[in-house]
Amino acid sequence: MSNLWQHIWEKRSLQPQHAITLDTLIALDGFDSGAGKISLADWQEYTRRISDKLGMQSGHSVFEVGCGAGAFLYALRQQHTLTVGGLDYAAGLIDAAQQAMPDGDFKAQSAHTMATDPQYDFVIANSVFHYFDEAMAAEVLNAMWQKANVGVAVLDIPHAATKDACERARRDALTEAEYEEKYRGLHHTYFNPDWFTKQLPGHPHQIFESCVPNYAQSQYRFSVIFHKRLHG
Numbered sequence: 001m002s003n004l005w006q007h008i009w010e011k012r013s014l015q016p017q018h019a020i021t022l023d024t025l026i027a028l029d030g031f032d033s034g035a036g037k038i039s040l041a042d043w044q045e046y047t048r049r050i051s052d053k054l055g056m057q058s059g060h061s062v063f064e065v066g067c068g069a070g071a072f073l074y075a076l077r078q079q080h081t082l083t084v085g086g087l088d089y090a091a092g093l094i095d096a097a098q099q100a101m102p103d104g105d106f107k108a109q110s111a112h113t114m115a116t117d118p119q120y121d122f123v124i125a126n127s128v129f130h131y132f133d134e135a136m137a138a139e140v141l142n143a144m145w146q147k148a149n150v151g152v153a154v155l156d157i158p159h160a161a162t163k164d165a166c167e168r169a170r171r172d173a174l175t176e177a178e179y180e181e182k183y184r185g186l187h188h189t190y191f192n193p194d195w196f197t198k199q200l201p202g203h204p205h206q207i208f209e210s211c212v213p214n215y216a217q218s219q220y221r222f223s224v225i226f227h228k229r230l231h232g
């Protein structure tokens with residue numbers, strides 16, 4: 001997919017004036033402005049909801065694909081004692097995640113090069129699959145499945161049925177010139193929920209609407225969780 005997105009994410013990094021707090025990590029991960037804005041309290045509630053759906057408990061391990069500065073993992077670690085790891089193609093963001101969670105295993109690499117070893121209990125991706133084209137998404141989803149021991153979660157995915165409405169809303173928020181300037185050459189991939197179930201047929205799963213409180217994108221997004229085996 002477009003390496004323009006990669007260029008944009010690679011410009012982000014922890015600055016000397018930044019304290020390492022969950023607020024800072026949320027902002028570095030892009031949830032600090034416009035339609036993508038999520039408050040600290042809403043982020044904490046969101047990650048709690050996902051952790052409950054997955055049955056996450058202290059002692060589990062979690063790997064995040066496209067983890068950015070690690071805002072999702074950091075919030076999960078405020079709820080449970082977890083072993084964490086992650087990858088992202090933006091080296092500055094991976095560096096921030098490593099500083100925020102020094103015992104975590106973080107690597108700067110593209111998602112499609114992810115090693116399926118070592119395994120983690122949960123392998124998750126939040127707000128990332130829209131940067132992949134379908135072929136890459138299929139490859140990454142398959143690798144996530146192999147890497148996971150207990151479950152896989154792909155979260156905050158743009159819903160194909162809402163593509164026109166979503167893009168119209170984004171366009172309406174800006175003048176034509178601003179829109180062209182901001183989004184020229186930048187595309188998102190939209191998915192149908194059944195695309196996911198076709199990739200991993202026959203496995204127990206849940207598909208649900210975005211459960212981020214007060215998030216302007218919620219109406220255009222869905223999430224899917226696959227259970228590899230019952231946790232306990």
Ligand SMILES: C[S@@+](CC[C@H](N)C(=O)[O-])C[C@H]1O[C@@H](n2cnc3c(N)ncnc32)[C@H](O)[C@@H]1O
Nearest residue numbers: 009029066067068071088089090110111126131
């Ligand atoms: C909206 S941010 C979400 C970050 C994090 N998952 C979170 O929830 O806080 C999207 C992230 O996806 C990463 N990303 C996009 N395409 C990627 C790829 N092909 N390989 C690795 N990371 C990717 C970006 O660098 C960015 O950090």
